[in-house]
Amino acid sequence: MKTRDLAYVALFAALTAVLGLVPAINVGPVPITAQTLGVMLAGSVLGARRGFLALALFLVLVAVGLPVLPGGGGGLAVFAGPTAGYLFSWPFAAAVVGAITEWTWNRYNLAWALLANVVGGIVVVYAVGVPVLALVLDLSPGVALSTGAAPFLVGDAIKAVVASVVAVQVRRAYPVIERPRRAATAP
Amino acid sequence: MTLALYVPRASPVHRAPAWSELLVLAVGSVVLFVLSSWPVVLGGLAAVLLVGLGVARLPAAVLVGQARAVAWFLAAVLVVHVLVDGWREGLHDGGLAVVRLLVLVLAAAVVTATCRVSEMVAVVETVCSPLQVLGVRPARIGLLVALALRFVPVLGERAARIREAQAARGGATRGPRALARTAVPLLVQLLVLAHTLAEALDARGADAPAEPVRRRRRPRRRASAPGTPSPRP
Structure with a gap:
């Protein structure tokens, strides 16, 4: 891993932290935050490996006691809380977004970007977050889905669109992911 | 934006190394879940409050703030338990779950408030050292x-x-x-x-190859320098 990759990883961890300063809307136990935008962008811009590491680094920042979650939250306490599943899902979500992005890199467009961000940034996050919420709160699956997933669908859909639009333009302006080029196209 | 949840104080808890506090936290959480009963859980709560407010002299606002962050969730746990198990059972089991989680959250808050970020990073580095293989x-x-x-x-x-x-x-x-x-x-x-x-x-040399740091050999001293005992007389 090159120093440049480390700098990218730190950058997207910081970006996710800054997105936590966007005021969160509390809906029951799980807040609506802008931070999953950081998850989607990290995967879309950096790819699977570096995206995963960026969000893992973000969780390290949370764990060592920096108030980088919405409303100045942070510290080890959140990992015992009901939203722990969502937090732990983020590195994997970024990795899935990044994997789909890398896989479709040569024909990447808004549609692929949307697919990557919806599958990674929404499906994976819910798939991990909701069961943990249900487990910790002892909720039935139906109740857990209605408190832990349904209120966020609209917000997450908007975030996926924003992340996809941004990712497509960033790819055009400053592509970070490198696909091994075929020998024929090399100059 | 204050960039840390650390609360500076001169107390034995603050002086205790970060790894020991994290170890106590980890062991404590296992004990709370395995021996989940009212005396154990209430004892844990008393211990956390005693250590946090009494020994470490943290402002109560630190703990109240963390407790408030999970208040919604705790209330929901209690309500669900009462709805599922009825009043007596629900209050007993649900109350136990609520207090247990409160103890964990408060204990984590105490650890976070008494360990500097640099200490925690050092612990993270130590914990990650087996990953050197990878x-x-x-x-x-x-x-x-x-x-x-x-x-x-x-x-x-x-x-x-x-x-x-x-x-x-x-x-x-x-x-x-x-x-x-x-x-x-x-x-x-x-x-x-x-x-x-x-x-x-x-x-500036950040991309230096990943070799184990070689211990620098102590410079050989000639005969005996004044004030330092020579290794071989």
Whole structure:
């Protein structure tokens, strides 16, 4: 891993932290935050490996006691809380977004970007977050889905669109992911 | 933005090394779940409050703040338990679950408030040292945390600058469209910045090959220097 990759990883961890300063809307136990935008962008811009590491680094920042979650939250306490599943899902979500992005890199467009961000940034996050919420709160699956997933669908859909639009333009302006080029196209 | 949840005090808890506090936290949480009964849980609560407020002399607001963050969730647990198990059973079991979680959250808050970020990073580096087998260099994690912390204010400043520039040209400053229009130049600027920063770090030797640090051999002393006992008389 090159120093440049480390700098990218730190950058997207910081970006996710800054997105936590966007005021969160509390809906029951799980807040609506802008931070999953950081998850989607990290995967879309950096790819699977570096995206995963960026969000893992973000969780390290949370764990060592920096108030980088919405409303100045942070510290080890959140990992015992009901939203722990969502937090732990983020590195994997970024990795899935990044994997789909890398896989479709040569024909990447808004549609692929949307697919990557919806599958990674929404499906994976819910798939991990909701069961943990249900487990910790002892909720039935139906109740857990209605408190832990349904209120966020609209917000997450908007975030996926924003992340996809941004990712497509960033790819055009400053592509970070490198696909091994075929020998024929090399100059 | 205060960039730490650390509360400085001169107390034995603050002086205790971070790894010992984390160990107590880990063992305590296992004990609470295995021996889940009222005496154990209430004892845990008393111990946390005694250590946090009494010994470490943290302001009560620190603990109240963390408790408030999970209050919704705790109330929901209690309600669900009462609905499922009825009053007597529900209050007993649900109350136990609520107090147990409260103890864990408060204990974690005490650890966070009494350990400096640098100490915690050191613990993280130590915990990650087995990953060296996989080619992870633990010292890099400290560098990463430092880099990320440095990027936070830079990000805010660059974002404000771009937003100003776009407002000056009459662009929208709110809403998802404005967000997308700010985000692209911001990300490109920051990626360039990260690249430049990495080159600067490399120029200063950050990309040194990953070999185990060789212990520097002590310089051989001739005969006996004054005041230092020579290794072989």
